[in-house]
Structures are given as structure tokens and as C-alpha cells.
Amino acid sequence: MTLGNSDADAELVERYLAGDMTAFDELMIRYERQIYRVCYRFVENREDAMDLAQEVFIKAFEHLGTFRRESSLKTWLYRIAMNHCINHVKKNVREFVEVTETTGRVDASVHSQIEDREQREHFRRLVKQLPPKQKAILEMRINDQLSYEEIAKMSGRSVSTIKASVFFALDKLRKLVKDPSLKKAGS
């Protein structure tokens, strides 16, 4: 008989609180990648995302005793991550600085790869212009394939609001793709 995710999480939490350090590793393996990805969505930088994810896990493990199981552990962790990242972004509002550096000549075989990469980088820059929360919701839905219900629980919003948020994000991107002269989404 296999345990459901929630039951397995509950058992791991109990074991961790009872001082079993192997439960720590198991919980980390289950959620480290997902939480790191959420953080990465906000900061688009490996080191900053690692720092944020580390702070999220420290906060979560230090308050694991207060986890009341009204939601799943996954939702609880995501919620901590989202709040932490939103606060981080609010504190560290900074303009995106584009740094491009090309040196030497490139042969034809890698040229098309570079073009593809450049197109992708261009699109990524457009995505970065979205408001951080909207961008995170869009990527959690499309890239992390979280359900609207899950995102709604994590962010404390309704499913309709989350769907509208995804729509507005896609709509802004669509307009930016058509008219790249628009400096900021929503402006």
C-alpha cells in the first residue's frame, strides 16, 4: 500500500519534528526543485534564486511545528515562497540591465543556433517586463504545470483571478511581440 502525497508529507513532517534528520533530506528532495524554480521565476538568476529558495526552506523548517495541515505541504511551501519572493522583488526593484558581449567570429553552423538563442533571449526580455507576480503566475501555470486551483490556494486569490492574470500576461506579451517599441508592459 502506498501513501498519498499528503499522507507521506504528514509522516515526513512528524518524523522531522521528532528529530529524524533523514526526513529532512526526503522533504528537501521532494520540494527543492519546485521551490527553487518558483524563486527563479522571480529573479531570473541562479545565485539569487538559490539564496531565496534557501531562505524559504529555512523559514519553512523553522515554522514546521506551526503547519496546521489545512492545506497540503506543497501549497504551504509555495505560499511561503511566493510571499518571500514578492517581498524580495519589492525591496530590490531594479531596472533590467542588458549586457551583451560578442567577441571573435562565428562560423555558419553555430550562426543559426545563435539566432535561435537571440530570439529566445528577446522573448525572455519581454517576459521579464511583466509585473513579477503576473510573470510568476504565468510561468507556474505554463512551465511548472500547476493547476489553477493550486496557484489560487498558494497566492490566496480565486481561480478566476488567476485565469485572468494569465490572460493579461499573455495579452501583454502578444502586444509586446507585435510592437516591441513598448518599453514596459502595461505602460
Next chain:
Amino acid sequence: MFGHLKAEDFINLIESAELPAKHRSHIETCAECRSTWESMRSVHAEVEALETDVPEPDWVQFRSSIRDELFSRSIQRQTAVRRWTGWAIRPAFAWALSIVLAVGLTTAGLLWRTEPPPQPSTPTSEPAGPEEASLDFIDAGPQPSLFDGIVALGDEERERFLAMLEAEQKEAPDQK
């Protein structure tokens, strides 16, 4: 034009392969909604393509740094708790402190109880005896005493009263 698709309808259309008949018929007839839907679907696909670009950290090191940080914080908390409740952890120190406090408080109490009363505001011709002091301490009420009466006499009256007392004292040994 009436009946344009709403935000939620577009999302449902983009994410589900099957289109509800009502929406399909609208998209077929409304160029504006069809154009929006197609361009949004393309943007959706572009966002999906960004998925592979999240760089992965070294998970073992990541886990280890979190474990170390939690351990370090736990030690800091325990040290702080020991600092505040150290006397409970070191019983010899606690006992010594309790004894010093008990002796100190008892001594202070005794000293306070045996301290002489404050000097009366009007000077008396004779110093007050020990009984007077102890009586004053016990009975601090406003009732006048014999000594208050003597203090209240005038100079002449006091001289006469004292002379009378002396005469009485001289006669007393003779009677014996």
C-alpha cells in the same frame, strides 16, 4: 460586436484541445477573437519553450547549506536560552545567589526594625529613654503621653514641677 470571448474563455480555449461548440462557432465568425486567440496561442507556446532554460544548482550542496544554517540557528537559540536560564542549569550558582539574597534581606529587615525613631521637632530638656523610643515605634498613634505634657509646660512651671519632683525623691529615702 456582442458575444466576444472573455479572458477565461480564451484561457480555456488555449489550454484545452476540445473547443466547446459555442466558442468554436464564435471564433469562426469573429476575426478579432480569432486573431487574438491565435496570437495568444503562439505566445503561450513561446513561454512553454522557455521551460528548459532554468539552470539547476548543485542540490547536494544546496541541501547541505540549508542543514548547516538550520543547525547553526538552533545552536544560537540554545545559547541564548542558556544565557537567560543559566542559573537553573548551574545549581551551585543558584543556591549561592538564593542564600545571599535571603541573608541580605533578613539583615536589612532587622536593621530597619531597630533603627531609632526620628527626633521630635521640639527639643526636650532630657533625652528620651529606651522605653519612650520603643513605645513610639509600636504606638505611633496621636494619643498624648505624660512626656508630651512636660514638654508642653512653660519654663517657670517646668522649674517648679522639677523642684517638686526632686523634693519628693529626697524625702523618699528618709521614709525608708
